[in-house]
Amino acid sequence: MRERVEIFEVGPRDGLQNEKREIPVAEKIALVDCLSRAGFSRIECASFVSPKWVPQMAGSAEVLKGIRRAPGVRYAALVPNMRGYEDALAAGADEIAVFASASEGFSKANINATIEESVERFKPIIAAARHIDLPVRGYISCVTDCPYDGPTPPGKVAELADILFGLGCYEISLGDTIGQGTPETISRMLLAVRDVVPVTRLAGHYHDTAGRALANIDASLSLGVRVFDAAVGGLGGCPYAPGAAGNVATEAVAAHLERLGYETGLDMAVLQEAAAMARAMRGL
Ligand code: HMG
Ligand code: MG
16 A cells, blocks of 8 residues: 555645736636546635735635535635635635744735734634634745745744644645745754644645755655645745745646655646646746
């Protein structure tokens, strides 16, 4: 039996949020529907943030309402505040994600709050979601480097991971938002976080700006991480993180994991189809 590693598909959210062209909702729905045939358990396809801050995600409710839901797939949405939570719930999100930053500079730029304020904002959201058994994932950005504050101390990441896990996030996704992490800095960060959150509850979310995402995945695998976020076609970036290029491409991670002998449960032919679709959406 090969060991299982899960890829959490974030392309329809992290992949598309930075696109300048206004992508029609129908195209987004077609991409999610294609991804639904690929064998993922979780697909992030919506973000209930302010359309003033991220215009591309404005059609998120229509996307969630328009997709053909495949059995066994959870369709996830990002929420920054209580309003986003209520909108995500009304649109039928199967799980939500709150997103914080381990660095103050990015926290302010991305959600206009200090780290502490953001945690206070998330508390009632996580409590409300837990009350109705809606799974909440917790993102932490800038886990090794911040575009505003420079290198992030591993202890800061561990402290925030401990808080979010303690509040009830079922998994903590560790974001190398600007893709500047190295196997060494990622490993140091993971060793600190692993001390406070079980490694089975951690995910790696690595952008591929410097072409090191696969090496960072290898370092994470050797420390026990078995969930990785990726975006089909290698799309993505964050509008509030200058220099943040695409997420590591799902099809590249899947092929890499298969070569290493892991089982991903993904259909490579469908992934290639979705990757072509995603690239076409960007006009590539
Ligand atoms: P603010 O300006 O401080 O808040 O933004 P506000 O309460 O003054 O709201 C501003 C306007 O947005 C108001 O409208 C609100 O009504 C509206 P106005 O009165 O001016 O007409 N608004 C909303 N509209 C729709 N849905 C909502 C909502 N909330 C307020 N939920 C806020 C604070 C958090 C809203 C803003 O900063 C925001 O939306 N930020 C989101 C930024 C974002 O989405 N970034 C990308 C995702 S994070 C990421 O990519 C990293 C990740 O991939 C991991 C990694 O790679 O590291 C997850
Ligand atoms: Mg990201």
